[in-house]
Amino acid sequence: MAKAAQYAAIDVGTTKVCTLVGQTNASGGVEVVGVGVVPSRGLQKGMVVNIDEATDAIRASIQRAAHSSGGQIRHAYLGITGSHLTSVNNRGTVTMVRPDRLVAGDDVSRVMEAARATVGVPNNREVIHVLPRGYTLDGQEGIRNPIGLHGFRLDVDAHIIMGALTSIQNLTKCVEQLGVTVDDLVLEPLASGEAVLTDDERENGTLLVDIGGGTTDIAVFQQGSVAHTSIIPIGGHQFTHDLVIGLRAPYAAAEAAKIAHGTVEPDGVGEDEMVELSAFGDTAKRPVSRRLMADILRARFDELVELVQAEVRKAGYLGLLPAGAVLTGGSSGLGHLTEVAEHLFNMPARIGRPTGVSGLTDSISAPAFATSVGLLLWAARFGDQEGRAQSGFSLTEWIQNLLTLLRSRN
Ligand SMILES: Nc1ncnc2c1ncn2[C@@H]1O[C@H](COP(=O)(O)OP(=O)(O)OP(=O)(O)O)[C@@H](O)[C@H]1O
Ligand SMILES: [Mg+2]
Incomplete structure (x- = not known):
């Protein structure tokens, strides 16, 4: 029998580095076959500030995961966070060129590329994701998948995420100098969402809040797609520092x-x-x-919630997220967080634990591993080239070109 394809994900957090190895099992589920969790070093607020220290921690994590899976890690999906990441919404437009005016996969790729090309990216920044929020065909809005429909003009409303070239370069360098090729970079709250949200929540409107060690990563999901993302440079470290x-x-x-007795409800x-x-x-x-x-702790949480609410307001979704807030990340372990969050956000709240994988899940079932598990699920879902092209979720080829460019500059 052919050996099942394996894929790996590396979550380089401010507090811990977690490498996971997975494979698709007979029933199509994702089985975790390798886990490597080690304390992080050389990171601040989600960003690499010391390449040698960060590389050492990543090496240790990769070695552990490889050892437990009994194989080598040559490729991996890599999470990215930090306040250098920004997002904008932009529209792309193309006209159908085929005589039958049938929308095909390459038209969707063209319209996504048009959204990317017209957004205006400064020289020192790079696009990480172009996510479709919805398509419009000949003026008819709200189309989720235009492939197979007929029309003259196709528009896409896209959510575009970009980051500082140098921060991307520092992170990828740490991994690539260990002989591991970065398949793709994934914004961490998107990965966390993959692991903790239900389809219903994504559909009806939800706010994902991943409160980690160095950052709080947020993503607003609405009608099944990503409406807004933002990284706030406050996490568990700041709570402890207070x-x-x-x-x-x-x-x-x-x-x-804090871990043993911390609560946000005095x-x-x-x-x-x-x-x-x-x-x-x-x-x-x-x-x-x-x-x-x-x-x-409550004073810091009040401030954090205000910053998160400001982002939700900016995105135009204040009061419009009936599925409420899903809180995850290690700092979601603070006592009474759910009740206080419900009160402050004025919407339902729950703690999000990673689900959707089987196998070696004992040590990765806590909310701190939402990003790690989500990255592995992402790798499983978009890992094959066809899946990526059709999802429009990530410009893989383009990212590969960027990584080649970065390598050539090192
Ligand atoms: N029970 C708990 N109560 C409060 N805080 C906790 C608890 N358990 C862990 N934490 C905090 O969670 C943080 C680590 O969370 P997590 O592992 O999600 O961060 P990370 O992924 O390393 O960092 P980041 O994603 O921000 O770069 C630490 O600051 C730690 O103090
Ligand atoms: Mg994290």
Whole structure:
């Protein structure tokens, strides 16, 4: 029997690097056959700031995943985040050239390319995704898949995501110098959405919020497609740092206390509840008020929600997302986050755990692995060339050209 095709995904987070190896099983599902999770180094706010340190962490993660899968990793899908990533909506238009005016796959590729070509990309920035939001054929709006229909003029409303060339270059360099070819870059909230959202949520309108260690990545889904994306440079690190300042505690102690006792609902904490925390330069522990901790964490969460709401407003979806907010990422483990988020966002909220894979899932079932699992699902879904071209989700060939260009500049 032929060996099942394997694919790999690397999630280079600010806190951890997670490499997953998967393969499609007999029933068409994705089975995780290799896992490598190691602490991250050399990253700040989702971006590589020290190539050597980041490369070492990525190497360790890849080696673990390869070891557990019993094979080598030569290609991988790679997640990308950081506030250098921006998005715009743009329209592309083409006319049908065939005598029968039938829309074919290459017309869809042409119209996506037209949307990309007319957006105006500065020299120091590069396009990462061109995502179709909907097509219009001869003025008829709201067409999801125009292939097979007849028409003279095809328009696409596309969501275009671009990033700083240097940040893309720094991240891909870390992976490629380990002998691993980057198949494609995937914006992290899109990957997270792949792992935690239901089709119903995407269809009816939902806000995905991935609160990681260095960034909060958001994506608005509506009518099955991506309407808006944004990266906010605030994550768990900033929550912990606020505790360091507010409680005058060392970072490691503040981080441990946040994970064990952190909540964003001070009213749910008794006035006299105390938490033992080590102090600077002292081996002895001292009691600190858990209510004070909660006040500090809540202030940061209030600010974060305001920034997220500003993005939703900017996208024009405030009050228009009936499926509510899905919160994921490691920092979604903060106590009472769902209730407080429902109150602040004024919509339903739930915690999103990654689903959709089988196999070695024990260590990757927590919300912190939403991006990692989503990247693997992405690789499985768009990994074959035909699937990508038809999805219009990613200009694979174009990305490959970019990567070749970047390599030639190194
Ligand atoms: N139970 C918990 N309560 C609060 N915070 C938590 C909890 N568990 C983990 N965290 C926080 O989650 C963060 C790590 O999340 P995650 O693994 O999603 O980040 P990352 O992918 O490494 O970073 P990023 O995607 O932002 O680059 C850390 O800041 C950690 O403190
Ligand atoms: Mg992450």
